[in-house]
Amino acid sequence: MFHIFIFLIVPLLAASFSFIIDAALKWLASNASPTSKKALLNKLLDNNHRLEDRHEVALVFSKLVEQDGAGSWPPKANHDTSLWPASLRPYSEIYHEMSPLLPSLKPSLDGEANIKRIKNFRGLMREKLAKRVKIAQVQDILTGFEESSFKNAQSQATLAQDTYNAFYCCIAMLRHAYRWAIIPAVTVAQLETVIDIPAELVTPWAFLQCRFGLRSEGSNITTNFLHNFTSKGDYVFKINVGMPDHIQRAEELFARMFHEIEGLALPIYFEMVQAITSFDRGDKASTLRHVENVNVQLREGLCVFYEQMHDGRVPKAVWMSYVQGFQAWGVGRIDDASGEFTKDGGLSGSHLLLFQAVDAFLGMGRYLSAADFTRFVPKRQRDLCDALRRHTPRNVLKLSGSLYEKAGGETRDLDARIASAFKQIADRMRVFRAAHRTRVMPYLKQPAPERVLMTAGKSVLEETTLEEALRPLDMLLVERLNQTM
Ligand code: HEM
Numbered sequence: 001m002f003h004i005f006i007f008l009i010v011p012l013l014a015a016s017f018s019f020i021i022d023a024a025l026k027w028l029a030s031n032a033s034p035t036s037k038k039a040l041l042n043k044l045l046d047n048n049h050r051l052e053d054r055h056e057v058a059l060v061f062s063k064l065v066e067q068d069g070a071g072s073w074p075p076k077a078n079h080d081t082s083l084w085p086a087s088l089r090p091y092s093e094i095y096h097e098m099s100p101l102l103p104s105l106k107p108s109l110d111g112e113a114n115i116k117r118i119k120n121f122r123g124l125m126r127e128k129l130a131k132r133v134k135i136a137q138v139q140d141i142l143t144g145f146e147e148s149s150f151k152n153a154q155s156q157a158t159l160a161q162d163t164y165n166a167f168y169c170c171i172a173m174l175r176h177a178y179r180w181a182i183i184p185a186v187t188v189a190q191l192e193t194v195i196d197i198p199a200e201l202v203t204p205w206a207f208l209q210c211r212f213g214l215r216s217e218g219s220n221i222t223t224n225f226l227h228n229f230t231s232k233g234d235y236v237f238k239i240n241v242g243m244p245d246h247i248q249r250a251e252e253l254f255a256r257m258f259h260e261i262e263g264l265a266l267p268i269y270f271e272m273v274q275a276i277t278s279f280d281r282g283d284k285a286s287t288l289r290h291v292e293n294v295n296v297q298l299r300e301g302l303c304v305f306y307e308q309m310h311d312g313r314v315p316k317a318v319w320m321s322y323v324q325g326f327q328a329w330g331v332g333r334i335d336d337a338s339g340e341f342t343k344d345g346g347l348s349g350s351h352l353l354l355f356q357a358v359d360a361f362l363g364m365g366r367y368l369s370a371a372d373f374t375r376f377v378p379k380r381q382r383d384l385c386d387a388l389r390r391h392t393p394r395n396v397l398k399l400s401g402s403l404y405e406k407a408g409g410e411t412r413d414l415d416a417r418i419a420s421a422f423k424q425i426a427d428r429m430r431v432f433r434a435a436h437r438t439r440v441m442p443y444l445k446q447p448a449p450e451r452v453l454m455t456a457g458k459s460v461l462e463e464t465t466l467e468e469a470l471r472p473l474d475m476l477l478v479e480r481l482n483q484t485m
Contacts, residue, residue: 213379
């Protein structure tokens with residue numbers, strides 16, 4: 001009798017549990033309310049805790065969501081400054097006081113006047129920071145947070161992770177505001193090689209970057225986009241305050257697109273983890289189902305790009321000057337010990353976790369160089385990508401030689417069906433890459449007389465014609481498209 005229970009009932013229960021999780025994930029990918037999403041996320045994490053004992057990939061995934069994400073994904077950021085420690089609040093106040101001084105509707109082409117305006121803006125920000133920020137107290141709070149995380153004692157933490165995330169965003173946005181001082185960014189600022197950033201923005205940045213395992217002076221998609229929304233979905237630290245609606249709208253919609261894609265990516269990560277863990281325990285039917293689910297849910301995530309990345313929502317006429325310019329960085333630092341000069345880039349779509357995770361799951365090499373990976377992709381996001389790449393069933397299938405096995409157009413066994421499901425994901429990514437290339441290149445070709453040519457995430461280019469200058473970037477995109485198979 002007991003054996004009947006073991007052999008019939010237990011598998012039935014397991015199958016229905018897995019069915020419930022599948023159904024729940026599909027529902028999560030649709031428009032669930034934030035409260036129900038939260039409840040479901042808890043369930044997913046509970047389930048994941050059980051997996052944690054068994055598999056590295058489940059462990060790094062739950063670490064990412066619980067630690068960096070404050071129990072959620074995209075990461076939670078608490079922008080209610082009444083709940084921030086008092087000594088951190090001046091930073092947010094100063095951003096909101098300074099940001100209306102950043103943009104102008106008619107960019108000036110007068111270099112001398114621009115130098116003066118930049119000097120005034122930076123001088124005022126420096127003065128406000130020096131007067132209102134008590135740097136020793138800020139340091140104490142950040143040290144306390146670091147120590148409590150080290151001991152894994154959240155109860156003793158000086159601030160919660162979601163506050164920490166919002167503060168990270170605030171410091172990142174203040175640094176970019178200080179860096180550019182005028183929006184649209186102007187040539188004289190672009191041509192700077194080193195800038196002297198106020199100590200009040202240097203000290204916390206070192207703590208924040210260390211916590212996220214990053215090495216860049218400029219910020220990244222996580223800080224400026226993922227952390228720049230409240231849990232109600234409000235966009236917080238803005239660039240183009242006081243500018244006409246279409247400019248403000250373009251700025252917000254662009255940032256929101258990245259946040260929304262990562263929201264739809266959560267069930268995809270979960271499916272990838274499930275695919276790997278079921279493959280490793282030899283359950284190929286379940287692996288197949290999870291790989292197929294990745295493909296279905298990826299379509300929803302990519303639809304955000306297809307439906308939103310166009311002139312009607314983000315006009316080409318304003319993107320480079322008012323949306324992207326602020327997100328660049330393009331100045332460097334001289335290493336005290338070696339005297340070596342290094343220069344950091346700014347934000348690029350290539351930093352977004354979803355694309356890196358899917359590539360890793362497909363068993364592809366990284367798009368970002370090793371240096372850029374540690375400059376712009378937080379440590380626990382990197383760990384997830386590395387683990388996915390190491391454990392993807394696709395590597396094993398390739399080795400076993402069953403890839404794309406076909407007999408008269410029909411796949412023969414589960415291995416071949418899993419391999420074919422992977423191939424469908426690769427095909428979907430190829431379609432995205434082709435569409436991305438077609439959609440985005442015209443944005444880079446827009447004239448912006450106030451500036452020298454700069455590109456998404458890369459530095460100033462000195463080539464003579466626009467076409468020539470953009471060719472290397474286009475080649476990067478084509479190369480990645482060709483690698484996707
Ligand atoms: C006007 C908007 C955009 C422009 C002009 C643009 C431009 C570029 C350029 C020039 C590159 C190659 C250089 C680099 O790595 O930074 C790139 C890479 C990339 N971008 Fe965009 N991009 C835009 C929007 C987006 C959006 C909205 C997404 C996704 C939501 C995205 C995702 C990516 C990814 C994943 C890569 C890495 C290459 C690859 O995986 O194929 N981009 N982008």
